[in-house]
Amino acid sequence: MKTHIVIGAGQAGAHAAVSMRRAGFDGRIVLLGDELVHSYERPPLSKSFITELESERIANFFPLSHYLNEKVQVLAGVAAEAIDPAAGAVSLAFGGKIPFDKVILATGSRPRTLSVPGSDRVLTLRTFADAVQIKKAFTSGRKVVCIGAGVIGLELASAAISRGCQATVLEVGDRVMARSLDKAASRTIEAMHRDAGVEFAFGHSVVAVEPHAVVTDVGLRIPADVVVAGIGVDRNVALAQSAGVSVGKGVLTDASGRTNIDCVLAAGEVAEFYSEREGAHVVLETSRHAQMHGTLVGQVAAGQELAYDDVPWFWSDQHGANIQVAGSHRAAGSTVYRGDPLSKSFCAFYLNSQSAVVGAFGLNAGRDVSAALRLIRSGAAADPEILADITITSGKLVSAPRA
Numbered sequence: 001m002k003t004h005i006v007i008g009a010g011q012a013g014a015h016a017a018v019s020m021r022r023a024g025f026d027g028r029i030v031l032l033g034d035e036l037v038h039s040y041e042r043p044p045l046s047k048s049f050i051t052e053l054e055s056e057r058i059a060n061f062f063p064l065s066h067y068l069n070e071k072v073q074v075l076a077g078v079a080a081e082a083i084d085p086a087a088g089a090v091s092l093a094f095g096g097k098i099p100f101d102k103v104i105l106a107t108g109s110r111p112r113t114l115s116v117p118g119s120d121r122v123l124t125l126r127t128f129a130d131a132v133q134i135k136k137a138f139t140s141g142r143k144v145v146c147i148g149a150g151v152i153g154l155e156l157a158s159a160a161i162s163r164g165c166q167a168t169v170l171e172v173g174d175r176v177m178a179r180s181l182d183k184a185a186s187r188t189i190e191a192m193h194r195d196a197g198v199e200f201a202f203g204h205s206v207v208a209v210e211p212h213a214v215v216t217d218v219g220l221r222i223p224a225d226v227v228v229a230g231i232g233v234d235r236n237v238a239l240a241q242s243a244g245v246s247v248g249k250g251v252l253t254d255a256s257g258r259t260n261i262d263c264v265l266a267a268g269e270v271a272e273f274y275s276e277r278e279g280a281h282v283v284l285e286t287s288r289h290a291q292m293h294g295t296l297v298g299q300v301a302a303g304q305e306l307a308y309d310d311v312p313w314f315w316s317d318q319h320g321a322n323i324q325v326a327g328s329h330r331a332a333g334s335t336v337y338r339g340d341p342l343s344k345s346f347c348a349f350y351l352n353s354q355s356a357v358v359g360a361f362g363l364n365a366g367r368d369v370s371a372a373l374r375l376i377r378s379g380a381a382a383d384p385e386i387l388a389d390i391t392i393t394s395g396k397l398v399s400a401p402r403a
């Protein structure tokens, strides 16, 4: 009987293991994860888990009974230490080896850390255990400094405010969520945070974290009882490197999740996969990507010929507002607003020079962003007047005739 091992029991790994079985692989499937809690959703950890006092619930992707039904053997709290492709074996950290025919690396990322004096005082957020620590630290009246104005930093600022803390976001760049938003959308989100009481310090980098303050390179000393950092991630590529797998920003794969070594595939956040859409290798740090990519790579491991072509999409919840981003604004030549961009609910559609929608940003406009996703996939030219016409329901935007 063949054995396929999935290393990393996060969203990508869990979906890879289950989809492999669904796709007809009838050998042994082992899902190996170093966390004691098995395959759970990370998005609530920076949102409801911290804001809802009562809730310490953890949301698993599948109940254990589902793995039993699918005959997926889950090993929680077990770290893989090395992969030997020639011998076809994974060595485990506590000793012992598991032989394999194929292995899927789904080892994800870990938070990047600061290396300045006092950085051991800085909390980061990736795991359930991290979230428990942050939740305890966010008690009413405390001064929280969030380093980094990306999604995690902003969600933590929002969570801090809702727990009665004061929140300051410190950012080396000049705007919020600069990796995923255009300047106008950044301004919208920043204004929403300022309205909720969050303060910002842009253009500052941290030089020291003192017991009660964060010190920046321009001499600002921001009072802080709690310091959290959301300054990006480093991908867990050490295992891949130990196996001789090519690594760039992440584990390099083709559009099907295959690496340069036949029996090794990679899925989810750890993978730097070839995207036909971008014509380049890309990395993505979103929940949907982890699920869709994990699912596809599991199917490939089961013998199917598939290429990954999902349109990037993510959401974030901040101060009670839902933010969604689809595709990218970078290739856009124009923006069409559906709804008033100064209001609490609108969608910005980004169009390229052929009038095809290439990206969207929605504030409390999930349906419009769903329509944008379908338009991006279709690649067809869209009519700006129709997109802007709020008398046409978003469901009809995709099928509405072009004027």
Ligand SMILES: Cc1cc2nc3c(=O)[nH]c(=O)nc-3n(C[C@H](O)[C@H](O)[C@H](O)COP(=O)(O)OP(=O)(O)OC[C@H]3O[C@@H](n4cnc5c(N)ncnc54)[C@H](O)[C@@H]3O)c2cc1C
Pocket (backbone or CB within 6 Å): 007, 008, 009, 010, 011, 012, 013, 032, 033, 034, 035, 041, 042, 043, 044, 045, 046, 078, 079, 080, 081, 106, 107, 108, 109, 125, 126, 127, 152, 236, 239, 267, 268, 269, 270, 284, 285, 286, 287, 288, 290, 313, 314, 315, 316, 317
């Ligand atoms: C706090 C937080 C909030 C988020 N919110 C959103 C959101 O609102 N919207 C959105 O779209 N995305 C969000 N994301 C991103 C999304 O959750 C991640 O992109 C997704 O979880 C990545 O899944 P993954 O399985 O690829 O990696 P991971 O979730 O990192 O899972 C990898 C697993 O592999 C384990 N592992 C690593 N090395 C080994 C080893 N040697 N042996 C065994 N196991 C190993 C790791 O411990 C981990 O459990 C959020 C992420 C975080 C951390």
